Amino acid sequence: MVDFMTNAVAYGGVAFLAGGYSASLSLDNTLDLLLHTPPYILYMAAGSISSTLPDISGDRDEGKHTTAVVLGARNAHLLACVLLLGAIWLFYLQKDFFGMWIAVSALPLYLLFLVYPTTLLMELVYKVGGAIAMVAISMVYPLFFIVGITTFIFTLLYFRMVHHVLYPSLRSDSE
Structure with a gap:
Protein backbone atom coordinates (compact mmCIF):
# COMPACT_ATOMS: atom_id res chain seq x y z
CA MET A 1 0.00 0.00 0.00
CA VAL A 2 2.95 2.29 -0.52
CA ASP A 3 1.59 3.06 -4.00
CA PHE A 4 -0.51 6.04 -2.97
CA MET A 5 1.97 7.27 -0.36
CA THR A 6 4.80 7.63 -2.86
CA ASN A 7 2.58 9.74 -5.11
CA ALA A 8 1.25 11.71 -2.15
CA VAL A 9 4.68 12.52 -0.74
CA ALA A 10 6.17 13.29 -4.16
CA TYR A 11 3.36 15.39 -5.61
CA GLY A 12 1.72 16.67 -2.45
CA GLY A 13 4.90 17.13 -0.43
CA VAL A 14 8.03 17.53 -2.52
CA ALA A 15 6.27 19.48 -5.31
CA PHE A 16 4.57 21.75 -2.75
CA LEU A 17 7.88 22.41 -0.99
CA ALA A 18 9.70 23.02 -4.28
CA GLY A 19 7.01 25.45 -5.40
CA GLY A 20 7.00 27.23 -2.06
CA TYR A 21 10.75 27.53 -2.06
CA SER A 22 10.95 28.73 -5.66
CA ALA A 23 8.25 31.34 -4.97
CA SER A 24 10.32 32.85 -2.16
CA LEU A 25 13.82 31.77 -3.28
CA SER A 26 14.76 31.52 0.37
CA LEU A 27 15.23 28.72 2.88
CA ASP A 28 14.07 31.07 5.64
CA ASN A 29 10.48 29.83 5.28
CA THR A 30 11.33 26.10 5.22
CA LEU A 31 9.74 25.34 8.61
CA ASP A 32 6.58 27.22 7.66
CA LEU A 33 6.42 25.32 4.37
CA LEU A 34 6.94 21.99 6.14
CA LEU A 35 4.11 22.77 8.56
CA HIS A 36 1.76 23.56 5.68
CA THR A 37 2.61 20.48 3.63
CA PRO A 38 0.49 17.75 5.35
CA PRO A 39 -2.92 18.75 3.93
CA TYR A 40 -1.49 18.76 0.42
CA ILE A 41 -0.07 15.30 1.01
CA LEU A 42 -3.46 14.07 2.25
CA TYR A 43 -5.26 15.65 -0.72
CA MET A 44 -2.86 14.00 -3.14
CA ALA A 45 -3.16 10.66 -1.30
CA LEU A 83 -7.87 11.38 3.70
CA LEU A 84 -9.77 14.08 1.81
CA LEU A 85 -11.71 15.04 4.95
CA GLY A 86 -8.41 15.11 6.87
CA ALA A 87 -6.97 17.45 4.26
CA ILE A 88 -10.00 19.75 4.52
CA TRP A 89 -9.72 19.80 8.31
CA LEU A 90 -5.98 20.63 8.20
CA PHE A 91 -6.53 23.31 5.55
CA TYR A 92 -9.15 24.86 7.83
CA LEU A 93 -6.91 24.72 10.91
CA GLN A 94 -4.09 26.35 8.96
CA LYS A 95 -6.43 28.94 7.49
CA ASP A 96 -5.37 27.85 4.00
CA PHE A 97 -8.70 28.68 2.42
CA PHE A 98 -7.38 28.33 -1.12
CA GLY A 99 -6.35 24.72 -0.50
CA MET A 100 -9.53 24.12 1.46
CA TRP A 101 -11.68 25.43 -1.41
CA ILE A 102 -9.98 23.02 -3.83
CA ALA A 103 -10.48 20.03 -1.52
CA VAL A 104 -14.08 20.96 -0.64
CA SER A 105 -14.85 21.29 -4.36
CA ALA A 106 -13.86 17.65 -4.87
CA LEU A 107 -15.80 16.38 -1.85
CA PRO A 108 -19.31 16.13 -3.41
CA LEU A 109 -18.14 13.62 -6.04
CA TYR A 110 -16.32 11.57 -3.40
CA LEU A 111 -19.48 11.40 -1.30
CA LEU A 112 -21.72 10.76 -4.29
CA PHE A 113 -19.55 7.81 -5.34
CA LEU A 114 -20.05 6.33 -1.85
CA VAL A 115 -23.81 6.30 -2.45
CA TYR A 116 -23.80 5.55 -6.19
CA PRO A 117 -20.66 3.54 -7.04
CA THR A 118 -20.99 3.75 -10.82
CA THR A 119 -18.15 3.51 -13.34
CA LEU A 120 -18.80 7.08 -14.49
CA LEU A 121 -18.57 8.50 -10.96
CA MET A 122 -15.47 6.41 -10.26
CA GLU A 123 -13.77 8.14 -13.19
CA LEU A 124 -15.13 11.59 -12.36
CA VAL A 125 -13.95 11.46 -8.74
CA TYR A 126 -10.28 11.79 -9.56
CA LYS A 127 -10.55 13.47 -12.97
CA VAL A 128 -12.75 16.35 -11.78
CA GLY A 129 -10.80 16.69 -8.52
CA GLY A 130 -7.57 16.93 -10.46
CA ALA A 131 -9.05 19.37 -12.97
CA ILE A 132 -10.36 21.62 -10.19
CA ALA A 133 -6.90 21.74 -8.65
CA MET A 134 -5.26 22.48 -12.02
CA VAL A 135 -7.68 25.32 -12.83
CA ALA A 136 -7.42 26.85 -9.36
CA ILE A 137 -3.62 26.76 -9.38
CA SER A 138 -3.60 28.23 -12.89
CA MET A 139 -5.69 31.17 -11.66
CA VAL A 140 -2.94 32.02 -9.19
CA TYR A 141 0.03 30.98 -11.36
CA PRO A 142 -0.92 31.44 -15.05
CA LEU A 143 2.34 29.88 -16.24
CA PHE A 144 1.15 26.64 -14.62
CA PHE A 145 -1.71 26.55 -17.14
CA ILE A 146 0.74 26.56 -20.04
CA VAL A 147 2.83 23.82 -18.42
CA GLY A 148 -0.30 21.80 -17.62
CA ILE A 149 -1.75 22.07 -21.12
CA THR A 150 1.61 21.18 -22.66
CA THR A 151 1.90 18.14 -20.39
CA PHE A 152 -1.66 17.11 -21.24
CA ILE A 153 -1.01 17.36 -25.00
CA PHE A 154 2.21 15.35 -24.81
CA THR A 155 0.49 12.75 -22.60
CA LEU A 156 -2.39 12.53 -25.07
CA LEU A 157 0.03 12.07 -27.97
CA TYR A 158 2.10 9.50 -26.06
CA PHE A 159 -0.89 7.30 -25.22
CA ARG A 160 -2.30 7.68 -28.72
CA MET A 161 0.95 6.84 -30.53
CA VAL A 162 2.46 4.25 -28.18
CA HIS A 163 -0.56 2.50 -26.65
CA HIS A 164 -3.19 3.30 -29.31
CA VAL A 165 -5.72 4.58 -26.79
CA LEU A 166 -7.55 7.85 -26.43
CA TYR A 167 -6.44 9.54 -23.25
CA PRO A 168 -8.01 10.40 -20.81
CA SER A 169 -10.87 8.04 -21.68
CA LEU A 170 -8.43 5.19 -22.39
CA ARG A 171 -10.87 3.90 -24.99
CA SER A 172 -9.06 1.78 -27.55
CA ASP A 173 -9.07 2.61 -31.26
CA SER A 174 -10.93 -0.60 -32.02
CA GLU A 175 -13.97 0.36 -29.94
Whole structure:
Protein backbone atom coordinates (compact mmCIF):
# COMPACT_ATOMS: atom_id res chain seq x y z
CA MET A 1 0.00 0.00 0.00
CA VAL A 2 2.95 2.29 -0.52
CA ASP A 3 1.59 3.06 -4.00
CA PHE A 4 -0.51 6.04 -2.97
CA MET A 5 1.97 7.27 -0.36
CA THR A 6 4.80 7.63 -2.86
CA ASN A 7 2.58 9.74 -5.11
CA ALA A 8 1.25 11.71 -2.15
CA VAL A 9 4.68 12.52 -0.74
CA ALA A 10 6.17 13.29 -4.16
CA TYR A 11 3.36 15.39 -5.61
CA GLY A 12 1.72 16.67 -2.45
CA GLY A 13 4.90 17.13 -0.43
CA VAL A 14 8.03 17.53 -2.52
CA ALA A 15 6.27 19.48 -5.31
CA PHE A 16 4.57 21.75 -2.75
CA LEU A 17 7.88 22.41 -0.99
CA ALA A 18 9.70 23.02 -4.28
CA GLY A 19 7.01 25.45 -5.40
CA GLY A 20 7.00 27.23 -2.06
CA TYR A 21 10.75 27.53 -2.06
CA SER A 22 10.95 28.73 -5.66
CA ALA A 23 8.25 31.34 -4.97
CA SER A 24 10.32 32.85 -2.16
CA LEU A 25 13.82 31.77 -3.28
CA SER A 26 14.76 31.52 0.37
CA LEU A 27 15.23 28.72 2.88
CA ASP A 28 14.07 31.07 5.64
CA ASN A 29 10.48 29.83 5.28
CA THR A 30 11.33 26.10 5.22
CA LEU A 31 9.74 25.34 8.61
CA ASP A 32 6.58 27.22 7.66
CA LEU A 33 6.42 25.32 4.37
CA LEU A 34 6.94 21.99 6.14
CA LEU A 35 4.11 22.77 8.56
CA HIS A 36 1.76 23.56 5.68
CA THR A 37 2.61 20.48 3.63
CA PRO A 38 0.49 17.75 5.35
CA PRO A 39 -2.92 18.75 3.93
CA TYR A 40 -1.49 18.76 0.42
CA ILE A 41 -0.07 15.30 1.01
CA LEU A 42 -3.46 14.07 2.25
CA TYR A 43 -5.26 15.65 -0.72
CA MET A 44 -2.86 14.00 -3.14
CA ALA A 45 -3.16 10.66 -1.30
CA ALA A 46 -6.95 10.75 -1.73
CA GLY A 47 -6.63 11.48 -5.44
CA SER A 48 -3.95 8.85 -5.90
CA ILE A 49 -6.10 6.13 -4.34
CA SER A 50 -9.10 7.23 -6.41
CA SER A 51 -7.13 7.04 -9.62
CA THR A 52 -6.28 3.37 -8.98
CA LEU A 53 -9.88 2.20 -8.62
CA PRO A 54 -10.49 1.76 -12.38
CA ASP A 55 -7.35 -0.40 -12.59
CA ILE A 56 -8.29 -2.98 -9.94
CA SER A 57 -8.99 -5.93 -12.24
CA GLY A 58 -5.91 -5.33 -14.41
CA ASP A 59 -3.68 -4.78 -11.39
CA ARG A 60 -5.05 -7.94 -9.74
CA ASP A 61 -4.47 -9.95 -12.94
CA GLU A 62 -0.86 -8.70 -13.03
CA GLY A 63 -0.30 -9.67 -9.39
CA LYS A 64 0.05 -6.07 -8.18
CA HIS A 65 -0.81 -5.30 -4.58
CA THR A 66 -2.09 -1.75 -4.92
CA THR A 67 -4.18 -0.17 -2.20
CA ALA A 68 -7.32 -0.68 -4.28
CA VAL A 69 -6.51 -4.36 -4.89
CA VAL A 70 -5.66 -5.05 -1.23
CA LEU A 71 -8.58 -3.14 0.31
CA GLY A 72 -11.14 -3.53 -2.47
CA ALA A 73 -12.85 -0.66 -4.27
CA ARG A 74 -15.25 0.38 -1.50
CA ASN A 75 -12.72 0.31 1.34
CA ALA A 76 -10.08 2.03 -0.77
CA HIS A 77 -12.58 4.75 -1.62
CA LEU A 78 -13.54 5.09 2.04
CA LEU A 79 -9.86 5.58 2.86
CA ALA A 80 -9.64 8.22 0.13
CA CYS A 81 -12.69 9.99 1.64
CA VAL A 82 -11.12 9.96 5.11
CA LEU A 83 -7.87 11.38 3.70
CA LEU A 84 -9.77 14.08 1.81
CA LEU A 85 -11.71 15.04 4.95
CA GLY A 86 -8.41 15.11 6.87
CA ALA A 87 -6.97 17.45 4.26
CA ILE A 88 -10.00 19.75 4.52
CA TRP A 89 -9.72 19.80 8.31
CA LEU A 90 -5.98 20.63 8.20
CA PHE A 91 -6.53 23.31 5.55
CA TYR A 92 -9.15 24.86 7.83
CA LEU A 93 -6.91 24.72 10.91
CA GLN A 94 -4.09 26.35 8.96
CA LYS A 95 -6.43 28.94 7.49
CA ASP A 96 -5.37 27.85 4.00
CA PHE A 97 -8.70 28.68 2.42
CA PHE A 98 -7.38 28.33 -1.12
CA GLY A 99 -6.35 24.72 -0.50
CA MET A 100 -9.53 24.12 1.46
CA TRP A 101 -11.68 25.43 -1.41
CA ILE A 102 -9.98 23.02 -3.83
CA ALA A 103 -10.48 20.03 -1.52
CA VAL A 104 -14.08 20.96 -0.64
CA SER A 105 -14.85 21.29 -4.36
CA ALA A 106 -13.86 17.65 -4.87
CA LEU A 107 -15.80 16.38 -1.85
CA PRO A 108 -19.31 16.13 -3.41
CA LEU A 109 -18.14 13.62 -6.04
CA TYR A 110 -16.32 11.57 -3.40
CA LEU A 111 -19.48 11.40 -1.30
CA LEU A 112 -21.72 10.76 -4.29
CA PHE A 113 -19.55 7.81 -5.34
CA LEU A 114 -20.05 6.33 -1.85
CA VAL A 115 -23.81 6.30 -2.45
CA TYR A 116 -23.80 5.55 -6.19
CA PRO A 117 -20.66 3.54 -7.04
CA THR A 118 -20.99 3.75 -10.82
CA THR A 119 -18.15 3.51 -13.34
CA LEU A 120 -18.80 7.08 -14.49
CA LEU A 121 -18.57 8.50 -10.96
CA MET A 122 -15.47 6.41 -10.26
CA GLU A 123 -13.77 8.14 -13.19
CA LEU A 124 -15.13 11.59 -12.36
CA VAL A 125 -13.95 11.46 -8.74
CA TYR A 126 -10.28 11.79 -9.56
CA LYS A 127 -10.55 13.47 -12.97
CA VAL A 128 -12.75 16.35 -11.78
CA GLY A 129 -10.80 16.69 -8.52
CA GLY A 130 -7.57 16.93 -10.46
CA ALA A 131 -9.05 19.37 -12.97
CA ILE A 132 -10.36 21.62 -10.19
CA ALA A 133 -6.90 21.74 -8.65
CA MET A 134 -5.26 22.48 -12.02
CA VAL A 135 -7.68 25.32 -12.83
CA ALA A 136 -7.42 26.85 -9.36
CA ILE A 137 -3.62 26.76 -9.38
CA SER A 138 -3.60 28.23 -12.89
CA MET A 139 -5.69 31.17 -11.66
CA VAL A 140 -2.94 32.02 -9.19
CA TYR A 141 0.03 30.98 -11.36
CA PRO A 142 -0.92 31.44 -15.05
CA LEU A 143 2.34 29.88 -16.24
CA PHE A 144 1.15 26.64 -14.62
CA PHE A 145 -1.71 26.55 -17.14
CA ILE A 146 0.74 26.56 -20.04
CA VAL A 147 2.83 23.82 -18.42
CA GLY A 148 -0.30 21.80 -17.62
CA ILE A 149 -1.75 22.07 -21.12
CA THR A 150 1.61 21.18 -22.66
CA THR A 151 1.90 18.14 -20.39
CA PHE A 152 -1.66 17.11 -21.24
CA ILE A 153 -1.01 17.36 -25.00
CA PHE A 154 2.21 15.35 -24.81
CA THR A 155 0.49 12.75 -22.60
CA LEU A 156 -2.39 12.53 -25.07
CA LEU A 157 0.03 12.07 -27.97
CA TYR A 158 2.10 9.50 -26.06
CA PHE A 159 -0.89 7.30 -25.22
CA ARG A 160 -2.30 7.68 -28.72
CA MET A 161 0.95 6.84 -30.53
CA VAL A 162 2.46 4.25 -28.18
CA HIS A 163 -0.56 2.50 -26.65
CA HIS A 164 -3.19 3.30 -29.31
CA VAL A 165 -5.72 4.58 -26.79
CA LEU A 166 -7.55 7.85 -26.43
CA TYR A 167 -6.44 9.54 -23.25
CA PRO A 168 -8.01 10.40 -20.81
CA SER A 169 -10.87 8.04 -21.68
CA LEU A 170 -8.43 5.19 -22.39
CA ARG A 171 -10.87 3.90 -24.99
CA SER A 172 -9.06 1.78 -27.55
CA ASP A 173 -9.07 2.61 -31.26
CA SER A 174 -10.93 -0.60 -32.02
CA GLU A 175 -13.97 0.36 -29.94
